Amino acid sequence: MESHKVEVRVRYEETDQMGVVYYANYFVYFEIGRTEFLRSMGLPYGELEKANVFLAVFDAYCKYKAPARYDDLLVIKTWVTRLKHARVEMSYEIWRDNETQLVVEGHTTLACLNEKGRPQLIPDNLMKLLKSVYTKGEI
Amino acid sequence: MESHKVEVRVRYEETDQMGVVYYANYFVYFEIGRTEFLRSMGLPYGELEKANVFLAVFDAYCKYKAPARYDDLLVIKTWVTRLKHARVEMSYEIWRDNETQLVVEGHTTLACLNEKGRPQLIPDNLMKLLKSVYTKGEI
Amino acid sequence: MESHKVEVRVRYEETDQMGVVYYANYFVYFEIGRTEFLRSMGLPYGELEKANVFLAVFDAYCKYKAPARYDDLLVIKTWVTRLKHARVEMSYEIWRDNETQLVVEGHTTLACLNEKGRPQLIPDNLMKLLKSVYTKGEI
Amino acid sequence: MESHKVEVRVRYEETDQMGVVYYANYFVYFEIGRTEFLRSMGLPYGELEKANVFLAVFDAYCKYKAPARYDDLLVIKTWVTRLKHARVEMSYEIWRDNETQLVVEGHTTLACLNEKGRPQLIPDNLMKLLKSVYTKGEI
Numbered sequence: 237m238e239s240h241k242v243e244v245r246v247r248y249e250e251t252d253q254m255g256v257v258y259y260a261n262y263f264v265y266f267e268i269g270r271t272e273f274l275r276s277m278g279l280p281y282g283e284l285e286k287a288n289v290f291l292a293v294f295d296a297y298c299k300y301k302a303p304a305r306y307d308d309l310l311v312i313k314t315w316v317t318r319l320k321h322a323r324v325e326m327s328y329e330i331w332r333d334n335e336t337q338l339v340v341e342g343h344t345t346l347a348c349l350n351e352k353g354r355p356q357l358i359p360d361n362l363m364k365l366l367k368s369v370y371t372k373g374e375i
Numbered sequence: 376m377e378s379h380k381v382e383v384r385v386r387y388e389e390t391d392q393m394g395v396v397y398y399a400n401y402f403v404y405f406e407i408g409r410t411e412f413l414r415s416m417g418l419p420y421g422e423l424e425k426a427n428v429f430l431a432v433f434d435a436y437c438k439y440k441a442p443a444r445y446d447d448l449l450v451i452k453t454w455v456t457r458l459k460h461a462r463v464e465m466s467y468e469i470w471r472d473n474e475t476q477l478v479v480e481g482h483t484t485l486a487c488l489n490e491k492g493r494p495q496l497i498p499d500n501l502m503k504l505l506k507s508v509y510t511k512g513e514i
Numbered sequence: 515m516e517s518h519k520v521e522v523r524v525r526y527e528e529t530d531q532m533g534v535v536y537y538a539n540y541f542v543y544f545e546i547g548r549t550e551f552l553r554s555m556g557l558p559y560g561e562l563e564k565a566n567v568f569l570a571v572f573d574a575y576c577k578y579k580a581p582a583r584y585d586d587l588l589v590i591k592t593w594v595t596r597l598k599h600a601r602v603e604m605s606y607e608i609w610r611d612n613e614t615q616l617v618v619e620g621h622t623t624l625a626c627l628n629e630k631g632r633p634q635l636i637p638d639n640l641m642k643l644l645k646s647v648y649t650k651g652e653i
Numbered sequence: 654m655e656s657h658k659v660e661v662r663v664r665y666e667e668t669d670q671m672g673v674v675y676y677a678n679y680f681v682y683f684e685i686g687r688t689e690f691l692r693s694m695g696l697p698y699g700e701l702e703k704a705n706v707f708l709a710v711f712d713a714y715c716k717y718k719a720p721a722r723y724d725d726l727l728v729i730k731t732w733v734t735r736l737k738h739a740r741v742e743m744s745y746e747i748w749r750d751n752e753t754q755l756v757v758e759g760h761t762t763l764a765c766l767n768e769k770g771r772p773q774l775i776p777d778n779l780m781k782l783l784k785s786v787y788t789k790g791e792i
Contacts, residue, residue: 248688248698249397249681253390253445259571260388260541264666267538271665271724281665282724292578293537299573303631306392307688307699353581387549387559388542398710399680403527406677410526410585420526421585431717432676438712442770446549446560492720527675531668531723538666584670 238369239315240273246308256303262340263296266328269314270344273326277365289359291346294323298342308332310339316370322348322355324366377508378454381411385447395442401479402435405467408453409483412465416504428498430485433462437481447471449478455509461487461494463505516647517593520550524586534581540618541574544606547592548622551604555643567637569624572601576620586610588617594648600626600633602644655786656732659689663725673720679757680713683745686731687761690743694782706776708763711740715759725749727756733787739765739772741783 244265252258274281284291304310311331318325327343350356358366383404391397413420423430443449450470457464466482489495497505522543530536552559562569582588589609596603605621628634636644661682669675691698701708721727728748735742744760767773775783 247681248391248684249399251392252387253392253394254568254570255392258388259574260538260545263538263541264664267665280724290532292532295575295577296537297573297575300571307697386542387545393707393709398713399677399684402677402680403525406526419585429671431671434714434716435676436712436714439710446558526669527677529670530665531670531672533670536666 238371239313240269240276242269242272242312242314244268244310244312246304246306246310248306251306254303256305259298259300262298262300262330262342263344265310265312265330266296266298266314266326266342266344269312269328270326270346272312273314274365277369279362279365284362287359288351289356289362290349290351290353291324292349292353294345294347296342296344298340300340301338302332304330304332304339311335316366317343317372318345319366319370319372321357324348324358377510378452379408379412379415381408381451381453383407383449383451385443385445385449387445390445393442395444398437398439401437401439401469401481402483404449404451404469405435405437405453405465405481405483408451408467409465409485411451412453413504416508418501418504423498423501426498427490428495428501429488429490429492430463431488431492433484433486435481435483437479439479440477441471443469443471443478450474455505456482456511457484458505458509458511460496463487463497516649517591518547518551518554520547520590520592522546522588522590524582524584524588526584529584532581534583537576537578540576540578540608540620541622543588543590543608544574544576544592544604544620544622547590547606548604548624550590551592552643555647557640557643562640565637566629567634567640568627568629568631569602570627570631572623572625574620574622576618578618579616580610582608582610582617589613594644595621595650596623597644597648597650599635602626602636655788656730657686657690657693659686659729659731661685661727661729663721663723663727665723668723673722676715676717679715679717679747679759680761682727682729682747683713683715683731683743683759683761686729686745687743687763689729690731691782694786696779696782701776701779704776705768706773706779707766707768707770708741709766709770711762711764713759713761715757717757718755719749721747721749721756728752733783734760734789735762736783736787736789738774741765741775 250261313329317327330339452468456466469478528539591607595605608617667678730746734744747756
């Protein structure tokens, strides 16, 4: 499976008084992971929305393995772990210390919606790209 | 001048590793102050947007006097300090410890925009309410 | 099972350009749910930290059922769904429209840590309270 | 006056239902500006805190000129505009569209505090660096 990597540096605002990244912020990092994944495939998410294709989160999970701290340079890895006609699951790992320490792992299922918020099939251009990085089997 | 009061409790997410509320979050509290101020006058901001009246921030200032911490119960005071045909300035104080300790003070100037983001006059229903709480002079 | 209810109003800052609450923010609401749950049992979380008891999130899950929008008055329901010697799982539902529309459901597992971030047993005073609201069976 | 530039891409989470960056988030960008400014001078802010030097915000101002939107690649410019023995003012401009459109401008005054939150003189190593980029006059 191909995964995509992007770096993000922890902002002061993202820490809490425990001195670590607040737990909800990892879901923001997950979004950065999938955004840059799509961009790297040549299809920025903003263009999808302009074509009335919205990827709404259906469910989200995160398991916390080790804390990330202020100014850490994190690596977000993103890849496709499930692919259906109107949904795609992306999985994530976030690492620190030059990818020697796993910080969190998780996944999100995204549902493809139209401009009215109704489910629609993943459009051909996006599906073609997702299939090209998804090797687990036919959908 | 009439001021409006609303309480807000500091969320864990709003703290940073210095153990205090992150400085940008006070602007979120300011928005809660003006939102509840409008609601108390019988004109929830959501209804303004439905009528294509948008109050966009033109400028914002905050002076930090004492830190607020996790779980503090804050009081936000909001009042109108300047009123023009297409702009209104609201000022804020945020207090803790039963209003004995001033945390921050600041202000925001709001510009009235239409749905295309162009300036427009403050509509009559809103202007009437703002004048009723603004005693500094005629606009 | 006893559940605890607390209301929260959606802030403008919590919406995104899709016009709905951004998906990561529900985890902030979950935290408000468990914070107020603990407070309602007479044990504010801040007092736990002062006694060097930290509840760190071990994992977190959220399933999105219907969008919440700006200014919605949400009800967060929180209850204990698993209880171990050093961990507790809390589950959540968030409702809108006077509890007629389920917005999200999810859970978080919290691990009990000491001031050095090492696991420790849930202290007696907290365990007693958690058992009193947990009826699924012995731990 | 020397200014420092750093790029930041607008996150989905940073937008609001008006379809633009929420106004408080520019203060987060300002912090990124000054953080990277310090890093570029060879003194990461994290090292200051390890030496018990804290730069707390004394006041903050932002003027909004044009909206930034999702996925915009912004340029944050930061420079020193006032320098005193225990305080420093940094000013900021944020630009989009290859620095052709000014989005916001603002400033923050930072007070130098010790680990107990008491004012202290800016330490020599930091003062030397700040003077090297400050050309307005002697402090």
